[in-house]
Amino acid sequence: MPNNVLFFLSKKCKTKNIFITLWTVKQIETMKIGDYVRFLNETGGGKITAFQGKNIVLVEDEDGFEIPMMTNEVVVVDDGDGEKDRKPTYKTPQYIKKAEEPKADTEKEKTATQPLTAPEPVWERQGGDALSAYLAFVPVDIKEITQTRFEAYLVNDSNYFLNYTYLSAEGNSWTLRAQGELEPNTKECVEEFGRDILNDFERVCIQVIAYKRDKPFMLKPAIEAQIRIDPVKFYKLHTFQENDFFDTPALLYTIMENDEVKRPLVIDARQLKQQLYAKNDEARQDNTAVRKFDATRARHADPGIIVIDLHAHELLETEAGMSAADILNYQIETFRKTLEQYKKRKGQRIVFIHGKGEGVLRQALIHELKYRYKQYTYQDASFKEYGYGATQVTIK
Numbered sequence: 001m002p003n004n005v006l007f008f009l010s011k012k013c014k015t016k017n018i019f020i021t022l023w024t025v026k027q028i029e030t031m032k033i034g035d036y037v038r039f040l041n042e043t044g045g046g047k048i049t050a051f052q053g054k055n056i057v058l059v060e061d062e063d064g065f066e067i068p069m070m071t072n073e074v075v076v077v078d079d080g081d082g083e084k085d086r087k088p089t090y091k092t093p094q095y096i097k098k099a100e101e102p103k104a105d106t107e108k109e110k111t112a113t114q115p116l117t118a119p120e121p122v123w124e125r126q127g128g129d130a131l132s133a134y135l136a137f138v139p140v141d142i143k144e145i146t147q148t149r150f151e152a153y154l155v156n157d158s159n160y161f162l163n164y165t166y167l168s169a170e171g172n173s174w175t176l177r178a179q180g181e182l183e184p185n186t187k188e189c190v191e192e193f194g195r196d197i198l199n200d201f202e203r204v205c206i207q208v209i210a211y212k213r214d215k216p217f218m219l220k221p222a223i224e225a226q227i228r229i230d231p232v233k234f235y236k237l238h239t240f241q242e243n244d245f246f247d248t249p250a251l252l253y254t255i256m257e258n259d260e261v262k263r264p265l266v267i268d269a270r271q272l273k274q275q276l277y278a279k280n281d282e283a284r285q286d287n288t289a290v291r292k293f294d295a296t297r298a299r300h301a302d303p304g305i306i307v308i309d310l311h312a313h314e315l316l317e318t319e320a321g322m323s324a325a326d327i328l329n330y331q332i333e334t335f336r337k338t339l340e341q342y343k344k345r346k347g348q349r350i351v352f353i354h355g356k357g358e359g360v361l362r363q364a365l366i367h368e369l370k371y372r373y374k375q376y377t378y379q380d381a382s383f384k385e386y387g388y389g390a391t392q393v394t395i396k
Contacts, residue, residue: 031057037074045077122184122213128159131210131220133182133255134245135166135227137234140192142248145237149194155187155245155252160210160220166190169203177204187245201229206255225255225262228329305392308338309353310361332364339373339393348395351381355389365391 031037031048037059038045046061057074058066134155141148156162166178178190208223233239233251240249254262310331312319319327335352342348354361369378373393381390 031071031074031076035076037076039069040073040075045074122159124159125185128157128185129218130158130258131160131223132157132257133162133206133208135204135206135253135255136187136243136245137240137251138246138248139240142237142240145240146235149192150234151189152191152193153187153189153246153250154182154206156182156184157245158210159184160212160217163209163211165205165207167205167207168200169205170200174205175200195234198231198234201231203228208255220259223256223261227253227255227262229253230325304349306338306342306348306350307353307386308334308350310334311353311355328361328364331361332368335365335368336372339376339395342395345395349392350395351386351390351392353381353386353390362389362391369393 031051033048033050035048036045037048037057039059044061044067046059046067048057049060049066050058052058052068055071056068057071059069059074060066134157136153136155138151138153139145139148140151152166154162154164154166161184162182164178164180164182165176167174167176169175180188180190182188203226205224205226208225210220210223211217240251243250243252245252256262309315312327312331315330315334316322316327322330331354338350338352342350352365354365366378369376375396376393377396378391378393381392
């Protein structure tokens, strides 16, 4: 009787735990040790290695496991008389695979077994409670100064965390270049750039909020420092100096030092007015808008002309801590702010007293007029009224 018919009869004729013996007897008669069989009710199979009783055979799978199976649940696929070394094609039963594969831990179990560790305390140095921070530019290859790219760093030389924004300006528009948190006594690279964007660094601004974590601290005011970057410096090797923060030479700009913020180079209009007219209350009340200047050179000045004295001692209360470059930048900003203030007064004449000296300030003003304020006309101011070292600009 064919095996498939026997299997059909066994399915049809079985009751609760009793099977007809016809198919069982047939299986026992035809099976022998060494036969290859496959499982009927599940995937898998193997070679018969032994018999247990009348109805159970031990089947060895491809992994060497002996699996007890009912004789009516297997069927012979190779009686062993042919190629005895050939193994049948079958898959290892699913329950065997599950037993072999270790159960993977869930994320929660992994988290539960990991010991909790306290965060490492922030290292603080003596004297670091006074805020000091710097903007640094470091050449990637100092030996190729005319070709190299540059890295911009923020250096936090204090025991405070610094939440910062790093911006650049073009005209009156600002662009956010980087933002983040700087840990105490560390430095961080905020960008890498090439010479093609040096013109974007007309002005940069650093805004900072300082604080400590998990401990009391002295409150520090919010900080905003604006710095003018000279692109020409990036072409000069001597610009980059040895310093305490980098192993290679770098160009450092002070944002703040020992809690003193670097003087902003861009002055608020109100502050500019206060500085320009603080010593000329009487003239301001008369609505003459005439700036105080050296009386020996302006005895016959036209009252319709606005006069701005750009000498440092006239603009600044003190020059302490300022370099010659800082003073020059301040004078140029005063020049720009003044032209911006009166740009709507067509025909207004403004005399800027810059002095003779070496002509550095005058050349800077002429450069501004040629490239930034092309629409305005300018000429040497009246020698009779202002002496040497004055330029008159007419608003157009």
